[in-house]
Amino acid sequence: MVIDILRADPKIELVGCIDKDPSLRSVARLPVLGDDSLLAGLHAQGIQHAFIAIGSNRVRQQLGQQLESLGFRLVSAISPFSWISDSAQLGDGVAVMPGAVINAEAKIGRLSIINTGATVDHECDIGEACHIAPGSALSGNVTVGKGTFLGTGTRVIDAIEIGPWAMVGAGSVVTRPLPGRCTAVGVPCRVIKLRTDD
Structure with missing residues (x-):
């Protein structure tokens, strides 16, 4: 790709x-x-x-x-079939796949992936080396810590903070803040494991 x-x-x-x-x-x-x-x-x-x-x-x-x-x-790999607001900020080495949307004043950290059909709404702050998997949707003002992985189809409601190096399972719905280095799954999403490594 x-x-x-x-x-x-x-x-x-x-x-x-x-x-x-x-x-x-x-x-x-x-x-x-x-x-x-x-x-x-x-x-x-x-x-x-x-x-x-x-x-x-x-x-x-x-x-x-x-x-x-x-x-x-x-360099960054930005699909011509994505949509990125003029006011969004993207770091170096970012991948933005086809169908992805990055809205006003969102920040995407260096080396992050916004995968196929994922949406990052206004004023979200995505940390370095994150992966927002295909079909995920982040509402406005969401903060995603460095190294975090949001699985396919993850949904995150407004103004949620997810700590660094978290892993959120596919199809999860995040309705409350998540700590760093956790594994979280479900609807609504709940922490099932805390890790000491990244």
């Missing part, structure tokens, strides 16, 4: 993918160049920009730091 979105941007020329799987030769007709050991050399050859197309919030955040330490600038 990310390759398709980046191909639609006339300002971007795709060179190839990096992957740990040595058996991969191409992804969506784009060559796999090799693994992460090539990154420094690619940058030295003049490739200045990168995008991290990995679903894991933690891994995406770590790779973002690694790429930036090597001198890469993170």
Whole structure:
């Protein structure tokens, strides 16, 4: 999906993918160049920009730091079939998939994913390296902490705060604040587990 979105941007020329799987030769007709050991050399050859197309919030955040330490600038993949308010703010390395809507004065943190058909309403604040899964809907003034994952079809009512590194199960309806590092599910959503890790 990310390759398709980046191909639609006339300002971007795709060179190839990096992957740990040595058996991969191409992804969506784009060559796999090799693994992460090539990154420094690619940058030295003049490739200045990168995008991290990995679903894991933690891994995406770590790779973002690694790429930036090597001198890469993170580009964003914004589908031409999404709608983003002129007053919304998006960080670097963000993915906004087809059908996504980001409304007035919303903030999307760097390395976050607003997936297919997800809606982020006015004045929401989505932290770094979050994933708002397909079909999720956030009402206005929702705050989502760093590294949080909202599963497919999650609904969040107005002015709710969700702590960092939370995981909310698919189809859940969040009607009250959720702490960080929790796993929460259900309608209405309830915490079923608190974690010590991210």
